[in-house]
Amino acid sequence: MKKHISIIVAVAENNAIGKGNKLLWHISDDLKRFKRLTTGHPVVMGKKTYESLPVKPLPNRTNVVISDIGGELIKGCEMAYSIEEAIEKCANNEESFIIGGGSVYRQFLPFADKLYITKVHKAFDADTFFPEIDENEWQLIEREDVEPDGKNDFSFSYLTYVRRK
């Protein structure tokens, strides 16, 4: 039985990912891609990210919410009270997605096999950041560059990394 743990995140040029428990941009193409990749798979998130979702729980996905507050239950979600418990709740022999936020990404990075990074080519003022990706540990296997979409003044790239053997 193997867990296949993937991180999915949108990161600014300065590694910013959020401010005031909100995202920093609205990229419709990226949100569609997020839905396409994660639907049908377990998604794991910290309590603050869960609270920030416009639609919760995310439909057609098992939502696993991590909280320190023992005994707390959220309707329609599975709860985990530690990273180890959250890993237990990730599916066997199937991809599970870590969807944020900053604290959860940091704690899960050592356990992840794959990273789906949307790199936004602009720096943002933020209070939450993604850790630096060590290219000695992670190998870039796919890159797609996307031009500004008319609503945003920045380009972005879809980067897929796998852990080096």
Ligand SMILES: NC(=O)c1ccc[n+]([C@@H]2O[C@H](COP(=O)([O-])OP(=O)(O)OC[C@H]3O[C@@H](n4cnc5c(N)ncnc54)[C@H](OP(=O)(O)O)[C@@H]3O)[C@@H](O)[C@H]2O)c1
């Ligand atoms: N750009 C992106 O792709 C992206 C994606 C997702 C989120 N975000 C942004 O990230 C920000 C939120 O990130 P954040 O770091 O502040 O919060 P977070 O990681 O979403 O949630 C933190 C909470 O998760 C729980 N938690 C975390 N680790 C735990 C552990 N080991 N054991 C038990 N509980 C644990 C705690 O909940 P309790 O307080 O209940 O104990 C903690 O307060 C927002 O701005 C959001 O918009 C960005």
